[in-house]
Amino acid sequence: MTVMVWGVPSEPPTAMVTGALAARGADVLVVDPQALAGATVSMELSGTDRGGPAGLLAGTIRTGGRSTGLGHVTAAYLRPVEPDAVPGLTPEERTRARRVHDTLLGFTEVADALGGCRLANPLSAMASNMSKPYQAQLIARHGFYIPETLVSDDPDEVLGFVYQHRGAVYKSTSGIRSVVAAFDLERDGGRLERLRWCPVQFQERLYGPDVRVHVVGERTFAVLVDSAAVDYRYARLQVGADARLRPHRLDEDVAERCVALAAGLGLPFAGVDLKLLPDGRIACFEVNPSPGFSWYETETGLPIAAAVADWLTGVGIRPDGG
Template sequence: MTVLILTSEEDVTADMVVVHLNASGVPVVRLDPADLTGGVSLSGEYVHGSFRGHLSAGGRLVSIGGLRSVWVRRPGTPAGRAAQPSAWLTEEASQALYGMLRGSDARWMNHPDAARRARHKPWQLRLAQRRGLPVPATLITTFPRAAREFAERYPDLVVKPVSGAHPQDPPRAVPTSRVAPDADFSAVAFGPTLLQRRIAKRADIRLTAVGDRLLAARKAASPDADADEVDVRFAAPGLPWQPVDVPPRTAEAVRAYLRDAELAYGAFDFVEDADGTWWFLECNQSGQFGFVEVETGQPIARTIAEWLALPATGEEGTAHLNGRNSAVS
């Protein structure tokens, strides 16, 4: 059975996983939904109570019924590179592709419905709280007065986007920034603003979860780091990422988070304070992992490949949900 990877051609991180799948002899097809109606074709037939579907990409034909897993990595907008792209064609292509795939028995990393829900940062924060992960005091508001009162209670704040990336082509990441002590919050009225108590960190933590496997890396804060550099993505080069053990309570809470979110993969960002507490910031359901593997040597790509290579739901008498096995009666 075949592993299907939905991602862009430029996604070199996916190549790391493909190498392991090829080495283990697992068939893999990689395609970008943006190439639908061009380099990618599909067909599905619903006749006499059964379904037969096929995808074609790069000269290869794969049966949808023969998929063991689907990795939704960094796919482009369906039919985005068609000869005559349009919002209507994108919707048609999306309905056709993901609708057919939803009807298969393949395992998902991650299922589109779960991934869409998991992108919402307010939802993430509440789920993290419910599962016992420490969350910094946070306010999301369009009320300037609420922002001013929050700043009075928590004088040291950062501001970050609610959604993550700025919607331009290509998307740009918006850095987390410190809020000035004399900040004017009147502009809050013009758009939802996320304010969060700044954690005086001694390290950043990236925890990559693949099924039940948790691989954490720690990047210690430089003693002479600028206090205004709160976003590790944009900070000056410093100490390297190092493998670190996950505290048992954090591991239990992260696994509960993944179960509730119905995610097979998640890239969790934490900051570690002076007491060693890991404070939850966010979980990216399709976060990058290549930079962590390169610096730490942690086998993240191999772990993903092993998860993708597991039998599909119902195959060989076993069901697999988020990397966990349960016997099928």
């Protein structure tokens, strides 16, 4: 049986999962977004009915010098790149790549229901992160504290929010990465009129250690972050020194909530961003549906890629899927 890895082969998370799969003797089918223009894929559903997803999935993908039946793909690790974002393609190549991309996307959306294919993660499940305010409502149902939040295009409303909370941070509302920054009246006050053209998300500023939790199935790998930066990913830019990472032991109930949260979002593999508040509350900022875990693993030695490979190949997985 075959595990499909759909992503840029040289990107560290993709490379690490591919290597971990190979170390387990898995047959790995690498689907490189750069090569989709020269690939072909066919897919056919048979025996389906209007009452449900029952049916058979058949088809073939030809890429990377090999041909693989889609029915033989038992798992997939997904970090695809939209054809429009792949450099160097001609318009004709981009059109061909788009056809293959969309067909593969359709395959990943039905492969679990029709063939029991294990997916980390379905792209439809990743969509919750495209609206952070929406995802925050889902997170709150799992017992985490959600920072007080304002999305506004009104400068006066924003200033009132900042004064009320004695400080705030601002960030993107979408899944597109942005640098989280503290609101500074001297620096940012004169730019507030720009909100008229585009609402921005503001949150109360919280203090305490950051913890990134990678959830893989029912396993958790927590990393404590030591940094004075507002956004520790950009600590060197913000405070002149890189964040320091070390493994962290989660309380059992917090680990269980992280697993339940990821499962509730339909994400077998997720990066949960927590902050440990001084009063004992656990805040959760967001759940990353396609976590770039390589930095955390390299710095701490936590076997995240190995855990993903184990989950994809079914190693140590109970019959109920846990």
